[in-house]
Amino acid sequence: MHTGIRKVGNMEWEVPVGYVPGMRVPGRFYLSDDLAGSVEEGAVRQLANVATLPGIVKYSLAMPDIHWGYGFPIGGVAAFDMEHGVISPGGVGFDINCGVRLIATPPTEKDITRKRELIEALFRTIPTGVGAKSTLKLSARDLLDMMDEGASWAVRNGYGHENDLEHCEENGSMKDASSADVSQKARQRGMPQCGTLGSGNHFLELQVVAEVTDERAARAFGIEKGQICCMIHCGSRGLGHQVCTDHLKVLEKATGNYNIQVPDRQLACAPVSSPEGKAYLGAMAAAANYAWANRQMITHNARGVFASFFGLEHEDMPLVYDVAHNVAKIEDHRVDGRSMRLCVHRKGATRAFGPGSRDIPRAYSEEGQPVIIPGSMGSSSYLLKGTATAMEKTFGSTCHGAGRLMSRTQAKKSTRGAEVQKILAKQGIIVRATSQAVIAEEAPEAYKPSSEVVRVVHEAGLSLTVARLEPLGVIKG
Amino acid sequence: MPHTELDHTADILIRVWGRTLDELFSDAAAAMAAVMFEDRRDGGIERTFSLTADDPEALLHDLLSELLFLSEVEGIVFSDIKARVEGAVVYCTARGETFSPERHRGGTEIKGISYSGLRIINTDEGYQVDIIFDV
Numbered sequence: 001m002h003t004g005i006r007k008v009g010n011m012e013w014e015v016p017v018g019y020v021p022g023m024r025v026p027g028r029f030y031l032s033d034d035l036a037g038s039v040e041e042g043a044v045r046q047l048a049n050v051a052t053l054p055g056i057v058k059y060s061l062a063m064p065d066i067h068w069g070y071g072f073p074i075g076g077v078a079a080f081d082m083e084h085g086v087i088s089p090g091g092v093g094f095d096i097n098c099g100v101r102l103i104a105t106p107p108t109e110k111d112i113t114r115k116r117e118l119i120e121a122l123f124r125t126i127p128t129g130v131g132a133k134s135t136l137k138l139s140a141r142d143l144l145d146m147m148d149e150g151a152s153w154a155v156r157n158g159y160g161h162e163n164d165l166e167h168c169e170e171n172g173s174m175k176d177a178s179s180a181d182v183s184q185k186a187r188q189r190g191m192p193q194c195g196t197l198g199s200g201n202h203f204l205e206l207q208v209v210a211e212v213t214d215e216r217a218a219r220a221f222g223i224e225k226g227q228i229c230c231m232i233h234c235g236s237r238g239l240g241h242q243v244c245t246d247h248l249k250v251l252e253k254a255t256g257n258y259n260i261q262v263p264d265r266q267l268a269c270a271p272v273s274s275p276e277g278k279a280y281l282g283a284m285a286a287a288a289n290y291a292w293a294n295r296q297m298i299t300h301n302a303r304g305v306f307a308s309f310f311g312l313e314h315e316d317m318p319l320v321y322d323v324a325h326n327v328a329k330i331e332d333h334r335v336d337g338r339s340m341r342l343c344v345h346r347k348g349a350t351r352a353f354g355p356g357s358r359d360i361p362r363a364y365s366e367e368g369q370p371v372i373i374p375g376s377m378g379s380s381s382y383l384l385k386g387t388a389t390a391m392e393k394t395f396g397s398t399c400h401g402a403g404r405l406m407s408r409t410q411a412k413k414s415t416r417g418a419e420v421q422k423i424l425a426k427q428g429i430i431v432r433a434t435s436q437a438v439i440a441e442e443a444p445e446a447y448k449p450s451s452e453v454v455r456v457v458h459e460a461g462l463s464l465t466v467a468r469l470e471p472l473g474v475i476k477g
Numbered sequence: 478m479p480h481t482e483l484d485h486t487a488d489i490l491i492r493v494w495g496r497t498l499d500e501l502f503s504d505a506a507a508a509m510a511a512v513m514f515e516d517r518r519d520g521g522i523e524r525t526f527s528l529t530a531d532d533p534e535a536l537l538h539d540l541l542s543e544l545l546f547l548s549e550v551e552g553i554v555f556s557d558i559k560a561r562v563e564g565a566v567v568y569c570t571a572r573g574e575t576f577s578p579e580r581h582r583g584g585t586e587i588k589g590i591s592y593s594g595l596r597i598i599n600t601d602e603g604y605q606v607d608i609i610f611d612v
Contacts, residue, residue: 200585
């Protein structure tokens, strides 16, 4: 472990004030002894850099999928008070509301007799990869409504049903959205891309529920062993990327104007209550809403494919839940016994609210919020539930995925896409992608084992495992 | 080779060199084009633009961001990019071809140009900069 870092509890490590100059609070991250050696010094420094930002409350935090990013580390969580605290695009990233959702379907594994055809049909139906365009022609008005309303715009226009909304974080629509703060350029990028999956680590995966470890919670979430599910991972596409680029420029200037010193230009920020901070929050929320509408439209199209293959109605395939993992939100938390309104940044981290929270669906209230952790291609994914411990220790947050171990270049050097595809095919997993390179980059060995990351959050009590899902087939950019 | 890829766990980190700022900016743009698409040809499409920023790093950041925007919105795969820096202004002429689904769909989508570690430094041979592309 890097100098100065000490273990302060089961799976809990502290980065002391002074690790980098100007830290206002210590850093804390969650990791097993086995994984502790894999943390890059760059990631710890980024965690420490976040601790220098004004108004940070308690700790600069990172989840066990912590790794070196830009601005915040990936897996980073930080909360800022509304009076003195800041908001920063470096705490959200370019892919605003990149997130993941899980859809339950009635068929079981033995019903999937035409798997290759099913994967092909999904690949043909859902625009995937660089340059793929939506088949839908949006008007400028539609795009504005989509940014203001999020997933409910999609449902109102026939892409899904009312129950879907209740099963989305924020009901699929952030109230702070301000489409007026989204530039013309961002709108131009968003217009042709709604309903597209994108590329890189984004995917749609066919999975089977391989194991249920918490029967009661699984029942509440509508999941049972042997059942087929569909997992979708994507974000706000070019619209979100442009919002981040545009506002980074504005906040860069604001940082100096408000006399804030930052150790990394990507941490450009402004007080949450300032005009620049509010404009970024509004635009970010509009991009987040676009992402929810996007995932909702992909869901509708995927349901259509399942419906024709298995003779189902769309209503037979409920949305279990949809979580954001790149977002900043205004939330109420209890800090040292008192209630505080905070601006919580989660960058590559998932909200994991505990039982009784008023922000989760009533049907899930006794169990806690469903948390969806995608594995890397070919490895297990998990369904978990939020806990009171997460509320107490991490502002109701947990990990978001397996976390990379190997750079994309290393992965491409050490393996070829065709080989990965062959190995996965032997395990019965069909991969359909636009290129072999993307398959090599996303090879399973490029990631920390998802089982280990999930074990850490489970043992640390930040979220508890409910079910394990295994991949059957995947479509990728 | 005016650029090389360094290891970065999550994203793509490229080190770029140039004897002059003009070369550095042109090489950085070429490096980005190479990350995005393997097959790049001059199909006779040309775009020219100029941008202004407060410092050389911001200027480089804005140049690359603008090229990303043009590539996505106009569906252009750039093959030859020339940049000329005059004080706070960069003048750019970018040539390329129309995006072809058959040859380009498997390209790498760059989400944004990070400011993390983006610092232009003087070397004995000229200039050097490290750029993190979020992919």
